Amino acid sequence: MMVDEIITVQEDAGFKKEKVSYKNDYLTAVSARIEEFVRNGKMDLIEREFHSPATTSAEVSLSRYSTESPAEKKQVLHLGSYNYSGLNGHPEIINASIDAIKKYGTTSSGVRLLNGTNDLHIELEKRLADFLGMEEAITVSSGYAANLAVLGTLCQAGDIVLTDMLNHQSIVDGLKLSGAKVIPYRHCSLKSIETTLKNYRHVTRKFLVTDGVFSMDGNFAPLVGIVELCERYGVKIIVDDAHGTGHVGPFGKGVCEKLGVTEKIDIIIGSMSKGLPGIGGFIATNSETANILRAAANPYIFSASIPPAVSASVIEAIKILESNPEISRILEEKTYYFSDKLRNLGFDLLNTESSIIPILGRDEDKVFEMTRLLFEKGVYVNPVGYPAVAKSRARIRINLCSSLTYKELDYCIDAIACAGKTVGVI
Known part of the structure; x- marks a missing residue:
């Protein structure tokens, strides 16, 4: 339902009020889809409300769109959280956050x-750089802003940028700002990348940007092969590891570290709201590039800095990850256990290699019905449909947390099996 603006237009001797609609064909279609979702109850499951910390379990009610009044609060096992490391709510992190608020206040006001x-920003950026094995790191207000900062600043008219066709929307939007020639390649296809690079040998400035861990499919970018091709053809590599940091690799250092290519990557972009339990984004790179971004990247220059409590929280989280290698190791073991059980039941999990586990349902109605059934059984999962994925690729997306117990995982597996059979996904 779009808002119409009232404007005044002169008409001969008088004035007439007219409505000017913000709608175009695209927005009309969006509005109609929302209305349809409200009518059929699908919006009940979008923007569900949390009434407790979003840890391995939480108290949740249906969304504000629900006709259920008052909405019942349900205790659920949380399989939809980006809290891969399980560090959200960690007492040492909470204490660090509280201490930072007492010392610095709630914002830096600039x-x-x-x-x-x-000084917390400076310490955080040094710890991030050391943690990731890069020379420097810059923090910005979100992971989305980090991609806009890098791509909109460093990639310019006359450059070419190769981008995976399933890259995150923030990469797509950042490239729109760049002015560069953007060339999508087939998902994770080294052959597609090389074919393109052969055709653009003559271009001096070339970039390749890819997700490290793909947020909808859970697979890794083929970074070893990408590095080899980019070295051969003189291409700068940018990896958005938003879903890898605090999740995969030794100590949760991300997919670049897991695949042993960190020193070959020019820029690592990431998030501090997933495996790292805060908010904001980061850019890790060499000192020269970091200085350019500080001086020229609009999202860094024109956005308020992240709050002191967040800086302190992420600093403490990095300390915990560095001293507890079992966090990422246990998460990997539980992921293999969970994924194998679901595959053996007949679910299609695509080619996931991470704790992002898609259950392909294909039919959007089945996906939402399965999500509702699981919520009723006390299991929280996220339904994903068009336009986030293709219309024929609707799915449930699961994100596992290191602190989920095997008993909790078994309960969820049984509930997923029952719901999947009920709706005909298996």
């Missing part, structure tokens, strides 16, 4: 280049 930098 942008980084003026009055928005405090």
Whole structure:
């Protein structure tokens, strides 16, 4: 339901009020789809409300669109959280956050280049750089802003940028700002990449950007092969490892570390709201590039810096990850256990290699019905449909957390099996 703006237009001797609609064909279709979702109850499951910390279990009710009044609060096992490391709610992190608020207040009240930098930002960025094995790191207000900062600043008219066709929307939007020639390649296809690079040998400035862990399918970018091709053809590599940091690889250092290619990657972009339990994004790179971004990247220059409590939280989280290698190891073991059980039941999990586990349902109605059945059984999962994925690729997306117990996983597996059979996914 779009808002119409009232404007006044002169008409001969008088004035007439007219409505000017913001709608175009695309927005009309969006509005109609929302209305349809409200009518059939699918919107009940979108923007569900949390009434407790979003840890391995949580108290949740249906969304504000629900006709159920008042909405019942249900205790659920949370299989939809980006809290891969299980560090959200960790007592040492909470204490660090509280101490930072007491010392610095709730905000830095400024942008980084003026009055928005405090010593926590400097410490956080140094710890991030060391953790990731890069020279420097920059923090910005979100992972989305980090992609806009890198791609909109470093990639320019006259450049070419190769981008995986399933890259995150923030990469798509960042490339729109760049002015560069954007060339999508087939998902994770080294052959497609090389074919393109052969055709653009003559171009001096070439970039390749890819998700590290693909957020909808859960698979890794083929970074070893990408590095080999990019070295051969003189291409800068940018990896968005938003879903890898604090999740995969030794100590949760991400997919670049897991695949042993960190020193070959020019820029690692990531999030501090997933495996790292805060908010904001980061850019890890060499010192020269970091200085350019500080001076020229609009999302860094024109956005307020991240709050002190978040800086302190992420600093503490990195300390915990560095001293507890079992966090990422246990998560990997539980992921293999969970995925194998579901595959043996007949579910299609695509080619996931991570704790992002898609259950392909194909039919959107079945996916939402299965999500509802699981919610009723006390299991929280996320339904994903068009436009986030193709219309024929609707799915449930599961994100596992390191602190889920095997008993909890077994309960969820049984509930998923029952719901899957009921709706005909298996």
